[in-house]
Amino acid sequence: MRVQTFFAALGRAIDLVAECAGLSESDLVSFGAAPADASLLLSLHHTYFGHTNSTRKQRIAADAARRRGHGLVTLQRIESFVAKVRDHNKAWDLRVELCQTSAELVDNVARKRLREMRKPRTYAERAKITQHDNGLATLTVTADSRELTDVFKGIDQERPGASFLEQLEGGGVKTEVTAMAVMQLDDYAELLKGNTEKDGEEFIVRTTDGATMTGSQLIEQVMLDKGIIVAVSREHGPLDVFRSQRFATEKQRLALAAENPCCAWKGCKVPFEKCQIHHIVAWARGGPTNILNLVPLCPYHNGVNDDDPDAPPTRGRMDRIGGRTAWLPPYDASPVFTSPFN
Secondary structure, rough: OOOOHHHHHHHHHHHHHHOOOOOOOOHHHHOOOHHHHHHHHHHHHHHHOOOOOHHHHHHHHHHHHHHOOOOHHHHHHHHHHOOOOOOHHHHHHHHHHHHOOOOHHHHHHHHHHHHHHHHOOOOEEEEEEOEEEEEEEHHHHHHHOOHHHHHHHHOOOOOHHHHHHHHHHOOOOOOOOOOOOOOHHHHHHHHHHHOOOOOEOOEEEEEOOOOOEEEEHHHHHOEEEEEEEEEEEOOOOEEEEEEEOOOOOHHHHHHHHHHEEEOOOOOOOOEEHHHHEEEEOOOOOOOOOOOHHHHEEHEEEEEEEEEEOOOOOOOEEEEEHHHHEEEEOOOOOOEEEOOOOO
């Protein structure tokens, strides 16, 4: 076969597939095809020219593949993506769209469509145990975020299994809840009135140890005198902390946690309790230890923050703009305000 003839055949792969009608794999092998290529051709023939309940979409897909000049490799890629879709109609819709797409864009379009089809993962209460050969077992439990976080905090990480079992048997000491649930004062006022919904949905607040609580649960905590009330201003950040004991350093930490219940770096979800207090203007450069010069960062982001504003930026740095915490990108772009109350 001449080179020109070979590439011409590749460019009209859908016609080559159509010519496989009535042939078997052994027939194609006898013509010189490798067994894998013969199997591929017959599989494609079944898809694009075989029996189906979606004859209209089948015809559109074959015509589009012919117009686009898709080769065997492209058709094989298309089918690899379509195979990930279980719904028959959606699978044909994806096949038609990919056949209508230029070869160099097939992968990008396919991945985008598959992401759109993917159902968001939902969680429900459940328990699962996995037994291991060495006599240990792993217990996986999905339960109320607040309650389960309290249980986790009571586990001694040096002897996690034993301390967890002691809690179940009543021998452990229940961890006192010291995390803060932080919200705007107007939202808090609504909760005190008994309004536990916001914009038609159950009010959800994240606490500084990573747990989440509903508005109803938060009210129960307040009524049982198990918590801290923090006032946060949208314009000026944390205003004050109200508790029976007022130590300056603890007050600063509580106010900072109210403003950023998690690491203040853009997109980071590490809970405040695992964060370090970062000086925006470094202590070594004369930066003061006051609220407007402090921000919570997880150990990783505290380490990669560009502390020297005069040095070439590499990872970006934290700052305050108008009192609000903001991440400054290392490239020419607008600041990203990171507090959930901004």
